[in-house]
Structure formats: structure tokens, C-alpha cells
Amino acid sequence: MTRAYRELRDEYVDVWDRFDALFAFRPSMHDFPAITEPPPSVTWRLGDPDDDRFVEVVRAAVTALAGDGSILCLDWQHTCYRVWPALVGPDNLDPPGDPGWPLSPYPDGDYHVYLAEDFRLGTFGHPWEWTLCVFGADLLDLVEADLHRLLGPPVRRDGAPAA
Template identity: 50%
Template sequence: MDLEPREGVHNLYGVPDQAERAWKIAVGSPAPHAVPYAEMIADGASDEGAALIQVQLEDGLVTAVAWAHCDAQPFTIVGGLTSDDAAFARARTARWRHDSRPGRPLLAEVGGPLRARLLEAGFTEATTVRSYHCHPPGAPEPTRPAQFLDCLHDGPPGEFVYWLDWQHDGYRYDPRRTDAPGRPPRPGKGTHPDGDYYLRLAHDLRRGTFGHPWEQTLTVWGRALPTAIAGDLTELLGEPVRRRN
């Protein structure tokens, strides 16, 4: 049988029981990081390549963490490393180059000893960056309006809609806080299937939609949802092929 690795550098998704320890090490490491670990996890980590989380294991325990992400940018962004050890920096750089999507260069915003280590690992200096903190008025919202579904960390409570695509990244989002000026777009590829099974549903399954790619059908369920959108769906797709009460 397969045993979890105990030494070396590995993908965190290969050692999921170490997620909590990795969190404590990454969040507790000296700042600043270009992308704080807690912020990246709040957006939702993904093992399909949007979030690249690598951990150093010694005797089965995480001793160092490195993270990068590449979900919507033309670059793979190095979020941070908890160690400026030269061997760790070289190994992470090589792995990120291997895992990054084709055509996306690595971009790091660092200073101090880690800058020297990344230059030794093959980075070249592009420019000087100066960052400022933004403090918008009002209390910050306690949850993200849209996130990747994350199998390593618990998600937020509340009434979120879940969008699921078989064998691909899923999302949770608040429909009241997406697709509006100044807000992120509503995640997911759509509702009607284009080759995969698509689901949008409430956390307790009391209402939702299911797109079936083979049948080319869209199933709608819930106490009020089918009635509320029946006219629009009939106009778009024709009369229902099945009804269940």
C-alpha cells in the first residue's frame, strides 16, 4: 500500500494531514510575504495548479512551506517561503517551473536574504517594487465573495452557492456579492453542460440545477426555483422532458 512521504519536499495535497501544521508555520513566519498564506487560503486553495503549495518534511512533519499561485494572472506569482535556505529555494524554483502552466513565467517580489537565494536559483531582477497598504472605509467583510472549493481547509459558514464540475475545480460564491460593479465575476463555466456535468446548488441540496452532458438536459429542483424560472427555461430550451413532484 502507498505510504505518505516522510522526508524531502512534497506537494501539500500529498500529505493532507499536515495542512494544519503547514498553516501554523506559514502564517507564523516572518512577514512580509508578497501574498500572505492566510490570504491565499481565504481565496481557496486548489490542487489543479491555481495554488502551488510545497512543504519540506523531516521525519514526517512539515518544517518549511513555500507557496505560489497562478489562477488569473499571466504569471505564476511566488507568494512566499518560510525558509531562505538555498537548497530549499532552488528546489522550490525548479518545482514551480515544472508545475506552472505553459507560457507563464515565475514572478517573485522579495527582498533580503531570500532575494539573494532566488537570484542564485535562476531568477533575474526585473524592477524595483514599492507596495502600500490600502485601508478602505468601513468594516472588512468576514468572508470572500467567491472562492475555490478547498479539500484541505474548512470553508466559511453562510448561504453560499456551490458550482461543481466533475474532475475539475469547484467554487463557492455569494450571489449577492458577485457580478456587480467593483465585485469579482461569478465563478464557474456555466449552467448548461458543454461536455461535463455542471451543478449549482445550495449547501443543503434544497435547491439547485444539474446539467447532463449526454442527455443535453438541465434539471432544476427546489420548492420555488422551478416555478420561478420555468418561463425563461421553456423559452430557451423548450418544454420539459420530465417532471417530478
């Protein structure tokens, strides 16, 4: 069995410190956005939590861009993972009996982040603003049209209110 993901242990603090520094992470239930959204980025309001069709769009794009490499899946103040998206699937149970991705891009009460290892692209799910920020030109090229169709018009572009 091939391991599709593993828990970040020793590097957990370093990854979050780097994320904080690059994105000026400001966790808050009231002040939005919680990061400095880098150009290029687009932020959409999330809808019904039971309608997670956008999750598959994001995962397919991240998988295509990662190739055989890994990404980081971060859950603020919880267990975080290094994931090899090409290996995630029903034949790759990790841990045994637990198929699929360890985290969704949909924030479930905490911030959820999908992040390229070099931090150049990813997603930032905000649990209190109910938004998803997608950043990085390569990732946006693959998801923007589908996310616009599924989630509606964006609320921000490059951190500024969308026109």
C-alpha cells in the same frame, strides 16, 4: 475587494460524496438520466450552446434565493466553488482579472451543478444528454415559465417522461 467565490478544497470530496448519496449520481455517456431527479423537478433539453439566455434566468433566480448566503457550483472531476451570488459582478473580480461566475449551469463537457448549501434546490447540467434538470419548488417557481419559453417543453418531470 470582496471575494465572490472560493475554491472548494478540503470539503470537495465530502460535497461530492453527499451529492452522490442524495441523488444516486451515475455518470455515463449513454445511460440517462445520470441522477435520480427529485420531486419537484423539471428537465429541459438544451439547445444551441451559443444561446445561453437561460443561464441568466437560472443565475438571477439562484441569486434571489441565496440572498446574502452561498451556493455550491460543482464541475465533475474539476475545480468546484462556493459562490456568494450577491457578490458576483464586474466590481468583484475573483481572482483578479476574472469577473463573474466561476461556472455556468450549461455543461461544457462535464456535469455542472448549481446547488443550495442544504442540497434542497439546484440545477444539474448533463453534458451528453444535453439537458438541464432544475429541482426544488422555490427555484422552479422562479424559472419554470421562462425556461419553458426559452428551451421549449420539458423532457421529464420528477424523473418521469413529460406528457
